[in-house]
Amino acid sequence: MSLRNTVTRWGPVARFLHWLFLFLLIGAWYAVEMHEDFPKGTPERREWMQLHFAFGISIFVLLWVRLGWRLSGDVPAPLPGPRWQQITSALVHAALYLILIVMPLTGLLSTQLDGRAVSWFGLVDIPQLLEVNKDLAEGLEEFHGDVLWPLLLALVGLHAVAALWHHFVLKDDTLRRMTWPRR
Ligand code: HEM
Ligand code: HEM
Incomplete structure (x- = not known):
């Protein structure tokens, strides 16, 4: 069995990474809620917040692995459907990728400007590279939590509802090929 995608199906690596991101997002959200x-x-x-940072940094690093994997091979063609749906779906996917880059970056930048120590699961310490600027840190933190987060939630909500719509109403293979494709 090939690990790569083909023009008709998502390979196991792309599927694993897709669902890993859902797990990491829930982890980042749960940790910040608990704190x-x-x-x-x-x-x-402090420890719950460090866990939030660690999940967030994992998303940032793995995003490049995911994008690299996606861009270096085939991707399945959209299943037949109206053109507007295919365009909307591509736009939502692009927006999701973009926000998964900007979200951890604004978080990381705000901790730098706040002079807050950040470590990845206690294994890798992020060095303090920027001069502290508490006002800017606060603004970025608000942008991160009050603007980007609701935007990400709305996109993921729309995306998940669309996937369920395909599965239960249109009864096509969109969701199945991201989970357990038919043989
Ligand atoms: C995709 C990755 C990330 C997601 C989805 C995310 C999500 C969130 C959410 C939901 C909040 C709470 C917002 C609120 O209640 O107002 C928050 C707060 C915060 N996040 Fe993130 N975050 C991510 C990555 C990061 C990273 C990588 C860092 C820094 C290394 C970070 C630093 C912060 C900070 C400093 C706060 C403010 C917490 C406080 O109240 O002190 N985030 N984030
Ligand atoms: C909540 C449950 C979720 C469901 C049911 C779901 C379902 C799916 C399905 C069925 C596809 C394949 C679409 C196609 O073949 O055209 C897909 C792709 C995708 N999903 Fe999700 N997803 C979920 C959560 C997420 C989350 C949390 C993220 C990231 C924040 C995400 C990001 C993406 C991206 C970027 C793609 C496009 C893949 C690509 O073209 O490289 N999904 N999703």
């Missing part, structure tokens, strides 16, 4: 439950200055609050 809210602890008062400022407590070790638990």
Whole structure:
């Protein structure tokens, strides 16, 4: 069995990476939610936030692996359907890729400008490279959490509803070929 995509199906690597991203996104969201439950200055609050950073950085690094894999081979052609649906779907996918780059970048930049220590699961420490600027850090944090996050949620929601629509209403293979394709 080939690991690569073909013009009719997503290969196992693309499928694994796709669902890994869903897991990492849920992890990043859960960690930042949990940190809210602890008062400022407590070790638990810091640890949940470090977990948020680690999930977010993993998304940023793996995104380049995912894009590299996608751009270096075939991708399945869209299943037959109206042209507007194919264009909307391509636009939503492009927007998802873009936001998955900008979201961790704004997060990382805000921690740099805030002078906040960041480590990837305690294994790799991100060096402080920028001069601290608390005002700018706050603005970026707001952009990250209050603008980009709702945008990402809306895109993922639209994307998931479209996939379920294909599966349950149109009854085509769109979702199946991203999960367990027919032999
Ligand atoms: C795709 C990846 C990421 C997603 C989906 C994400 C999502 C979020 C969400 C949902 C919040 C909470 C917003 C709110 O409640 O207002 C948040 C806050 C934050 N994120 Fe991220 N994030 C990501 C990556 C990162 C990275 C890589 C960093 C830094 C290394 C980071 C740093 C922050 C900071 C500093 C906050 C503010 C937390 C606070 O209240 O102190 N994020 N992020
Ligand atoms: C919530 C459940 C989700 C479902 C049911 C789902 C379903 C699917 C399906 C069926 C495809 C294949 C579309 C096609 O062949 O034309 C796909 C592709 C894609 N999905 Fe999802 N997805 C989900 C979550 C996510 C999340 C969380 C992200 C990222 C934030 C994401 C990003 C993408 C991208 C970028 C593509 C296009 C792949 C490419 O062309 O390289 N998906 N998704």
